[in-house]
Amino acid sequence: MKYGYYPGCSLERNAIAYHESAMAVAPLLGIEFVEVEDWNCCGATEYMSVHMLPAYALIGRNLALAAQHQLNGKPRLVAPCSACFLNLAKTDKYMAEDPRLARLVNEALAAGGLHYKPGSVQVRHLLHIIVEDVGYEAVAAKVVKPLYNLRVAPYYGCLIVRPTLQQPFDNPEYPTSLDRLLRVLGAKVVDFPVKTHCCGGHMTQISEETALELIRRLLKNAADYGADMIVTLCPMCQLNLDGYQEQVNRRFGTDYRIPVLYFTQLMGLAFGLPPEILGFGKEFVDAGPALAKIGAEPPPPEKKERPPKEALPMPAMPAER
């Protein structure tokens, strides 16, 4: 499976662990990435609110470059960063829906000798292609060191689940695809009701107070459910939860030490790849103690405590896959 690859700026710097681990696991899953040549910034989250048209034009340029890839069929472009993914996907959608926007963006692109026809590139997030194109079974087949005993909180963030995207790929309110992927890796997934709540985004730069409260809520919920770590798929989420954890502790008098890792790093571990090539050690909150809990043996089946006689039965839930 061949895909266009748009790393975005995060994956070259703060999220290099994400990039390295993605590159390490991709060949095992039969994925080949072709990086878009001469790509530029996606505008991230704030440029849209400064000036819309240049923001769309910036993204349009990346789409136009990706469209030039000679892949089989419609070029498929993968963005591991949630913000990059959302910007690419929504610009494509808006250009298709609004011919005036498409015209203005293409006028700007013409200056660089480029043109983009909306809908000619299929934009996907890295998680989408792993669970949809590769599939859980193919992932399971590669697992050699299951992540037994590791309790993980799956954190999707707010960007990749938006229901207005052209092809919402999971339940926007309560997604479960990452949960299932982590279970396939052997980890114990805890219920994480805030899985799509905001990480604060760039509010850390604008209103630290707001951002720290949002980060605190996420850390608190993961701790309340006894998660050993939070697993994420977005560089922004990872940076806020990991990099600001110490500040949250100072401000609120808490003592959270919850490492925040990328799902690709855990995939690499479960596939038996050496940690050095998976970007471990770059996180602020040391993941060492949590990873040390990974056991060689599957945990004994959880003992079902016999509920007291007077208790009412719980509704049956579909079996965990």
Added chain:
Amino acid sequence: MSTAPSSSKSQERIGVYVCHCGSNIAGLVDVKDVAQWAGRELAEDGVVIARDYQFMCSNLGQELIEADIKEQGLTRVVVAACSPHLHEATFRTACQRAGLNPYLCEMVSIREQVSWVHTDRDLATAKAKALIAGGVERVAWHEPLEPLIVPINPTTLVVGGGIAGIQAALEIADSGYPVILVEREPSIGGHMAQFDKTFPTLDCAACILTPKMVAVGSHPNITLLTYSEVERVDGYVGSFLVTIRKKARYVNAETCTGCGLCIEKCPVRVVDEVFEAGLGYRKAVYRSFPQAVPKYPVIDTEHCTYFQRGKCKACQIFCPTQPKSINFEQKDEIIQVEVGNIILATGYELFDCRRIPQYGYGRLANVYTSLEFERLCNAAGPTGGEVVLRDGVTKPKTVGIIHCVGSRDSKYNSYCSVICCMQSLKFAHLVKERTGAEVYNFYIDMRTPFKDYDEFYQKVLAEGVHFVRGRVAEVTDAARHPGEEGKIIVQVEDTLIGRQRRIPVDMVILSAALEPRRDAQEVAHKFGIACSANGWFIEKHPKLDPVATMTEGIFIAGCAQGPKDIPATVAQGAAAAARVIGRIHQGHLALEPVRASVIAERCSGCRICNNLCPFNAISFREDLGVTEINPALCQGCGTCVAACPAGAITGTQFSNEQVFAQIEGLLMLDFSGAPRGAAVRMLEPALS
């Protein structure tokens, strides 16, 4: 291939009547011009009179036709007006009154197919003329027909033993006719038997339902078949042949006294997903509830130790009757019954709240569905009517009730489930009464129509229940502050104050939507009726014929037709019964004589048509070497007529000649209304 009708019938005297329908038709179609044109240009096709009139369907309009038939000696009538589905019967009856066979009348729809869908006056007038020409050419080929008279078997089948089916069965049985009531579950009673109180009067549901259930069980005119399902329906109105599977109960109904000792001794306890809505337990041999009708139990083989492992038989050992009433060898029984009419009252299913994961049902212990709550506050329920948390002990101090869960939501069901507002108000009252807890109702709009409903709302308001207007975003246990610890938090936008609110509660009740039965499509197909896009059974007319269906002899009642409360359900059950009783009283029914028949001399016996009929009306006579069609079974679709390579099958009302003539008539005029034949089909700049 002969596609041109012969000219043998052009001697008819045809009257053409063009309706104005007030301004509905006359507003766009030049009706006077149309009538004059028909009188002039179609004269050689047999039109002897053509009139236009304000309202053809009025008494005066009909009298106009009748007078012309008598005075002008008309032999055929064409009425150009609305859809034949509206007034075909009206004009046929008018013809009949004047002594003309009603099937010699043809309707042409120039309202639904012309004036209401087009915008250009000239083009609409042209199309109206062409449609009338088609009707005139066709009507010459009509034949006088007599309606098919079918006798009505006085026995009625009622499918579904909820309150709708119970009401229908009792009404018919009380008027002296036999009823067969089929119910899928081991007992009749349906959803109503699960409820505690009923709004707005707060009558105890069991107190008003149980006597009716007992009446059904003991009524001499009612044959009760519980734990049974309809497998197959053959035949047609008046004489359906219904195949029913009586599932094995493993309990002998003749000898069982209903003492309940077997239930007491059964060692297997399983969660009762049906009657107790998953909130309580039952044994592997069980009775749905103590007042069940019939009283004898049934063995659930999936959980029975004997059926699973071949050991136990405790129920049989302790059975006090002689001979023992437990029979492990019992088999499903297939029976066939003959009935004249069928009433479908198959009810609804509750929306599965797990489909809205952000409301926490199934993840958060103290989130209940409306049906669970009915069981919770029912004195005969698993807690004896105590309103408690899932631990079975703690009384809630704060309760949130969420309306419209799965209703009025484009992601699930866009319709309103009708009962949820009143049901949620009832819950609020009951929670207050039983626990004194603070109650919050989260609603989108408050809908309390009908008698005494809004008064009930006022009463609940006065009791101090809080009302928050807004759709709940999520129900979560993710506490943000110490005050939220250990609670369930309802996050909602209060649209009346324009604020996001987080309200911590101990218990949440989800007023879940009513949905069609999962197998509604399949059941509809079995009985030859249709489901709407939402999956509810479709009635013949939404306002004027709410309990009949498009299929003669099949009626519907209760929530199978759409969400409704108990009074409306009972009214529909009784209405369907009244329709059936009327039929039985008449003793017979006149059916449209649209039927196919074989002209034996032309039939080569090729049998191509033999496998085409889904109603098994076609059979091959080995002795004669030709095929025959049973007119009573034939439904008149005409598929065999179209298939016969020898043209040996004819279809009344839709013969080849009629259709060919209509095609010729329709193509008599071009797009702009000019006679076709000259090179006129290229028009000047498109008329737009």
Added chain:
Amino acid sequence: MSESERFEPLIIGFTCNWCSYRAADLAGTSRMKYPPNVRLIRLMCSGRLDPTFVLKALANGADGVLITGCHPGECHYLEQNYKAMRRYYLLRAMLTQMGIEPERVRLVWASAAEGARFAEEVTRMVEDVRRLGPLNWPAIAADGAEPAASRNGHGPAAAAETAPVVPEEAKP
């Protein structure tokens, strides 16, 4: 404006009594608009559609034929629309052999609730047949493919006598 844009096709539509005729009724009661090029014939079921009806319509001057019925699985007569579908595909193959664009004959399912769909399909069909241009089969059929003239003088043979529909004449 090109010639083909000015061409107004005549289309004969066949409906079943239970679904598609009611869809047409619903389009009417909902006041949906569609072009007046289609003239409908009511059958009890799409299964009644004898392929000769289609040939007759084309031979008598229709430029297209629209066949409509209940959705698969929703036939009032249980499964007869499937039989209509089978005949439809055979008919298309046959039309191709006769040199007639198969797109002139179209099968569309419309339930009684789909007035909007009915109106849309009629509109689309008119546009598509307009693009194909006139069929002009009466002239082609004049060579005696059709038997005797019909009694009203509008049968195919009669049409051939009086209607040499030559597109060139109509060109501006």
